[in-house]
Amino acid sequence: MRRRNAARITAAVAASVVAVVALVVICIRVFAPAETLTAPTTIYPTVPVITDERPFSELRAAPLVVEDRLRIYAETWRVWADAPVGERYESTPYWAFRRWPAQVLGVATAQTVAGPMVVTQWSDGQIITLDARKGAIAWRTTAPVRSGRVYDGRRTGAATVYDPESLLTTRIGTQTVLVVTGPGIADAYDAATGQALWHRALPAGCEDDVFTGIGGVVAVPACDGRSISFVSAPDGVDRGTWTVPAGSAPAAAGPTGATTAVKAAPALCELSRFECRLITVGTAAWAIQPDGHLVSAPPLEPGAVLSGDRVVYSIPTGVQARPLTSKDPLWTWQGMGHLVAADAVGVYIIAQDRTVLGLDPATGRLNVIGCASSKPNEDWQIGHVYPTGGGYLALERITKAPASEADAQYFFGPRPVALVELYPPVKVPVWPGKFAACNPA
Numbered sequence: 079m080r081r082r083n084a085a086r087i088t089a090a091v092a093a094s095v096v097a098v099v100a101l102v103v104i105c106i107r108v109f110a111p112a113e114t115l116t117a118p119t120t121i122y123p124t125v126p127v128i129t130d131e132r133p134f135s136e137l138r139a140a141p142l143v144v145e146d147r148l149r150i151y152a153e154t155w156r157v158w159a160d161a162p163v164g165e166r167y168e169s170t171p172y173w174a175f176r177r178w179p180a181q182v183l184g185v186a187t188a189q190t191v192a193g194p195m196v197v198t199q200w201s202d203g204q205i206i207t208l209d210a211r212k213g214a215i216a217w218r219t220t221a222p223v224r225s226g227r228v229y230d231g232r233r234t235g236a237a238t239v240y241d242p243e244s245l246l247t248t249r250i251g252t253q254t255v256l257v258v259t260g261p262g263i264a265d266a267y268d269a270a271t272g273q274a275l276w277h278r279a280l281p282a283g284c285e286d287d288v289f290t291g292i293g294g295v296v297a298v299p300a301c302d303g304r305s306i307s308f309v310s311a312p313d314g315v316d317r318g319t320w321t322v323p324a325g326s327a328p329a330a331a332g333p334t335g336a337t338t339a340v341k342a343a344p345a346l347c348e349l350s351r352f353e354c355r356l357i358t359v360g361t362a363a364w365a366i367q368p369d370g371h372l373v374s375a376p377p378l379e380p381g382a383v384l385s386g387d388r389v390v391y392s393i394p395t396g397v398q399a400r401p402l403t404s405k406d407p408l409w410t411w412q413g414m415g416h417l418v419a420a421d422a423v424g425v426y427i428i429a430q431d432r433t434v435l436g437l438d439p440a441t442g443r444l445n446v447i448g449c450a451s452s453k454p455n456e457d458w459q460i461g462h463v464y465p466t467g468g469g470y471l472a473l474e475r476i477t478k479a480p481a482s483e484a485d486a487q488y489f490f491g492p493r494p495v496a497l498v499e500l501y502p503p504v505k506v507p508v509w510p511g512k513f514a515a516c517n518p519a
Contacts, residue, residue: 113175122211126161138493139235140462143163154181155181175206184238199223236495243286247353254270257311266314291308306357355402374403396412396415428460432449447502469500
């Protein structure tokens with residue numbers, strides 16, 4: 079009997095040891111730092127033709143669109159692509175790149191001589207660039223990152239892909255330069271190859287103020303916002319320093335009632351702080367030239383957006399456009415709607431019934447049309463807006479709840495991003511459900 083009990087105890091102990099070892103092995107595999115790249119298993123997608131009846135894609139995450147063929151998303155530990163662009167929901171990834179425990183801090187796309195690249199920045203300092211078409215790592219490097227930074231994209235990832243804090247790009251001819259800022263530094267790389275171009279010290283605590291202008295210029299503001307140094311993006315050569323002219327910056331009252339001088343800030347950027355066209359100080363404005371010099375420009379209208387070389391802004395009867403350096407109107411569109419965005423190919427207005435109107439930037443004539451509502455009288459507000467430069471407009475839909483609320487209360491439903499399809503007015507689909515909630519006439 080004693081021998082039997084001893085055998086049972088020994089067997090139980092052995093089983094327990096095996097179970098513990100197995101659990102340790104599983105924990106090591108699951109929780110050990112890991113990097114996984116899932117490569118494409120299909121050919122590069124073609125530009126889709128959308129024939130179903132819903133007016134837009136309903137997405138959990140905010141997409142960047144590459145060549146009208148791929149949607150690029152970000153979440154806490156993963157960046158991935160799917161296709162086709164007009165697919166109703168997210169689909170099986172075309173490629174996916176996951177790292178753990180490092181978190182995604184920013185994502186940017188760059189068109190290069192080697193094809194489109196997807197630049198990703200991680201909380202462990204890794205800068206990893208993927209070839210968008212191949213789903214393969216093109217190059218990688220390490221750059222300093224502020225301690226304690228984590229993924230801040232919330233449910234949709236919109237802030238991470240549309241407003242990356244320390245990733246910038248600028249184009250010079252066929253070259254795209256990537257600028258990465260960190261604590262007290264700025265590093266520049268050729269976006270196609272990862273070749274290091276230059277390294278520059280920044281004022282401590284001011285790395286998030288850096289922005290790029292047209293023609294390959296990088297702007298480095300002083301911490302007090304009273305001067306800006308300009309750097310050549312390809313080689314890091316100084317292009318001079320601009321100081322806010324005396325008397326052009328009125329004082330503003332702070333939270334305590336004390337007055338402080340208004341800082342210089344970029345305006346009319348293509349996306350986030352990329353390729354900005356103006357510097358503003360209060361209501362005063364200056365246009366950034368490709369050589370880093372500034373010329374005086376008319377004051378910027380509230381809510382104005384950039385469309386190519388044009389400033390587009392709301393007026394009481396509609397929308398108007400003018401040149402960067404002149405107040406003379408180029409065209410006027412008469413109608414009711416909310417100006418939400420613009421890019422080089424369109425000016426985008428949302429009517430009260432959620433019809434999306436896209437105007438020709440050169441003439442102001444109606445160019446494309448879409449519908450941002452699946453049911454009449456939907457009650458949502460607009461968060462981030464992203465024109466894709468092609469046949470879509472991405473809208474992050476939020477509720478009236480403050481940003482401090484949990485995601486479930488702040489965002490409009492579990493799929494808060496609408497990627498709206500845009501059609502020429504003469505080719506508006508006749509499918510019964512396509513524009514059921516809007517009135518494109």
